[in-house]
Amino acid sequence: MTRGITRRTALAAGAGLLAAPxxxxxxxxxxxxxxxxxxxxxxxxxxxxxxxxxxxxxxxxxxxxxxxxxxxxxxxxxxxxxxxxxxxxxxxxxxxxxxxxxxxxxxxxxxxxxxxxxxxxxxxxxxxxxxxxxxxxxxxxxxxxxxxxxxxxxxxxxxxxYFILYYNKELLAAQNVAPPATYDEMYESARRLNDSRRQIYGNVGRGLRNANVVLWSSFLLGTQQRDCINAERQLITDTPDAIWAGEFYKKLLRDCSPPGVSGFNWNESQTTFMQGRAAFWLDGVGFAAPLEDRARSRVAGKVGYAVVPRGPAHHHCAxxxxxxxxxxxxxxxxxxxxxxxxxxxxxxxxxxxxxxxxxxxxxxxxxxxxxxxxxxxxxxxxxxxxxxxxxxxxGLPEIVPVTEFRDTIGAALTSTIGGADVATELKRATDAFRPVLEQSERAG
CATH class of the missing domain: 3.40.190.10 (Periplasmic binding protein-like II)
Known part of the structure; x- marks a missing residue:
C-alpha cells in the first residue's frame, strides 16, 4: 500500500561514467x-x-x-x-x-x-x-x-x-534583477525584491531545526573549508568559515524571508514559492514538479532554474x-x-x-x-x-549520528534567526556535539 507522499531525498549522478567491472x-x-x-x-x-x-x-x-x-x-x-x-x-x-x-x-x-x-x-x-x-x-x-x-x-x-536555485521570473523581471551569480548578489537582490506590504519576500528557505542544516551547509560549501569534519574526522563547525556561513544564513532568513520562517521546512517553503510570494528558494531539485502544476501553482510557467550561486572561495552545490x-x-x-x-x-x-x-x-x-x-x-x-x-x-558529513548532528547544529541556526549571536551559538552546538561524534567514531 502507499502512504502519504511527504518528502524527497540525493547524490551526484556525476558527469563521468564508471566503467563496468x-x-x-x-x-x-x-x-x-x-x-x-x-x-x-x-x-x-x-x-x-x-x-x-x-x-x-x-x-x-x-x-x-x-x-x-x-x-x-x-x-x-x-x-x-x-x-x-x-x-x-x-x-x-x-x-x-x-x-x-x-x-x-x-x-x-x-x-x-x-x-x-x-x-x-x-x-x-x-x-x-x-x-x-x-x-x-x-x-x-x-x-x-x-x-x-x-x-x-x-x-x-x-x-x-542537488540543491538548486529556484527563482520567480516575473518578480525578478519587474525589478530588472538578474539571477544571482554569487551569494552576495543573492542577498542584495533578495533585499531589493522584499515588499512586505504586499507579502512578497526576496527569499524563502528552511528555518526549522534539523531541516535547516542542509541550507547552512550549502553556504559552507562555498567557503575555503567546505566540510563539517576534517581529514582526522574531527568536528569543525565553529571555525571562521562556518561562522561566515551562519551569518549569511542568518541575514538571508532574518532580513529577506517571511515572518515565521524559523518554523519552515521544505514544504512550507515550497508552498510560499508556489503562491508567488518569494523571489528565491534554494532547495532540492526533487521539489520541482508541483511548481509547474498549473492546477496548484500560481508560478507555473514562471519558474526559473539555476545552479546555486558561487561562494567566497568555491562554487559547489550540496x-x-x-x-x-x-x-x-x-x-x-x-x-x-x-x-x-x-x-x-x-x-x-x-x-x-x-x-x-x-x-x-x-x-x-x-x-x-x-x-x-x-x-x-x-x-x-x-x-x-x-x-x-x-x-x-x-551536503552532509558521512557519520553515524547524522540526526543528532542536524538537531544540534540546526537548533543553533534557528536561534540565530531570532537574533542570537552566530559565533556563540555555533560554538555551543559544536561543544555539545563533539563528544557524540567522538563516541560514535570510537564505536566503529
Whole structure:
C-alpha cells in the first residue's frame, strides 16, 4: 500500500561514467539470463514515501508480469521509515527484502552494521544479471556514494538530489534583477525584491531545526573549508568559515524571508514559492514538479532554474542521494536483485527525470532528447541538473549520528534567526556535539 507522499531525498549522478567491472562484462557476455527464474515467489519492499517511490509502485505490475514475482511494496514517510528499518535491522529479522536508503543520513550506519548485502557478487552472476543492465550507465559519483569505505557496494544508486536555485521570473523581471551569480548578489537582490506590504519576500528557505542544516551547509560549501569534519574526522563547525556561513544564513532568513520562517521546512517553503510570494528558494531539485502544476501553482510557467550561486572561495552545490539495498538477512536475494535491476532500469530513471521527480543516478536519461523535448520542464531545468552534477559535493558529513548532528547544529541556526549571536551559538552546538561524534567514531 502507499502512504502519504511527504518528502524527497540525493547524490551526484556525476558527469563521468564508471566503467563496468570486467567480471560484469564477462558475466553478461555469457549470460543465460531468464527473468522468470524466480516466478511464483514474493518479495517485500520498504520504500520512503516520495514521488519516485510513487512511480515505482504505480508501475510495479511491469516487474510482476515480466518476472512472475509478486511485490508487497510499502511507502512510509521519511522520518518514520528511517526509524522503522533501523529497528527491524537491529532485531535481525527485517520484514523486507529490499529497502530504500537515504545515503546522506544512513550510509555509514548501514555500512558499519553490515545490514545490506554486497551486490557485487550478484552483479557478477550471469544467471541473475540481465545482459542489458548496463552498470556503466550509472554516474561515477552515484556509484561512489553507494560504495562503503571498505569497498563493499551495499546499495544500488537510485536518485541524486542537488540543491538548486529556484527563482520567480516575473518578480525578478519587474525589478530588472538578474539571477544571482554569487551569494552576495543573492542577498542584495533578495533585499531589493522584499515588499512586505504586499507579502512578497526576496527569499524563502528552511528555518526549522534539523531541516535547516542542509541550507547552512550549502553556504559552507562555498567557503575555503567546505566540510563539517576534517581529514582526522574531527568536528569543525565553529571555525571562521562556518561562522561566515551562519551569518549569511542568518541575514538571508532574518532580513529577506517571511515572518515565521524559523518554523519552515521544505514544504512550507515550497508552498510560499508556489503562491508567488518569494523571489528565491534554494532547495532540492526533487521539489520541482508541483511548481509547474498549473492546477496548484500560481508560478507555473514562471519558474526559473539555476545552479546555486558561487561562494567566497568555491562554487559547489550540496548533493544528497538514495539507493536500494538488499537485506543481508533476506532469504530471497535473487528475486530482490531482479527487483533492483527493474527499479533502476533506464525506463524508470527516465520517468524520474521527465516527471520532475528528481535527478536519476543513471546518465542516459540526460541524453534522451526526444523525452526531454516533450517534458513540461524547460531546457533550463535540465541544463541546471547537468551543471549541478559537475559542481556537486556531499551536503552532509558521512557519520553515524547524522540526526543528532542536524538537531544540534540546526537548533543553533534557528536561534540565530531570532537574533542570537552566530559565533556563540555555533560554538555551543559544536561543544555539545563533539563528544557524540567522538563516541560514535570510537564505536566503529
Amino acid at each position: 570486467p567480471l560484469v562484462r564477462e558475466a553478461n557476455a555469457q549470460s543465460a539470463f531468464d527473468w522468470k527464474r524466480f516466478a511464483g515467489q514474493r518479495i517485500e519492499v520498504s520504500l520512503t514515501a516520495n514521488p519516485r517511490s510513487q512511480i515505482l509502485i504505480q508501475n510495479q505490475r511491469e516487474f510482476e508480469d515480466m518476472t512472475g514475482i509478486r511485490v508487497g511494496a510499502e511507502a512510509i514517510p521519511e522520518q518514520q521509515h528511517r526509524q522503522k528499518f533501523a529497528i527491524e535491522f537491529a532485531s535481525g529479522r527485517p520484514s523486507f527484502d529490499v529497502v530504500g536508503i537515504s545515503l546522506h543520513v544512513n550510509k555509514r550506519q548501514v555500512g558499519k552494521a553490515r545490514w545490506c548485502t554486497d551486490i557485487r557478487a550478484l552483479m557478477a552472476d550471469p544467471a541473475i544479471t540481465a545482459p542489458d543492465f548496463d552498470f556503466a550507465d550509472f554516474g561515477a559519483g552515484a556509484v561512489a556514494y553507494s560504495t562503503q569505505s571498505d569497498g563493499r557496494m551495499d546499495t544500488l544508486p537510485e536518485f541524486t538530489d 548533493m544528497f542521494g538514495t539507493g536500494f539495498g538488499i537485506a543481508e538477512a533476506s532469504q530471497k536475494k535473487g528475486p530482490a536483485w531482479l527487483y533492483l535491476q527493474w527499479a533502476t532500469n533506464k525506463t524508470n530513471q527516465l520517468r524520474f527525470l521527465t516527471s520532475g521527480a528528481g535527478s536519476p543516478a543513471r546518465t542516459s536519461p540526460y541524453r534522451n532528447e526526444e523525452a526531454i523535448s516533450q517534458s513540461r520542464f524547460s531546457r533550463e531545468f535540465f541544463a541546471t541538473l547537468v551543471e549541478s552534477a559537475r559542481i556537486s559535493r556531499p
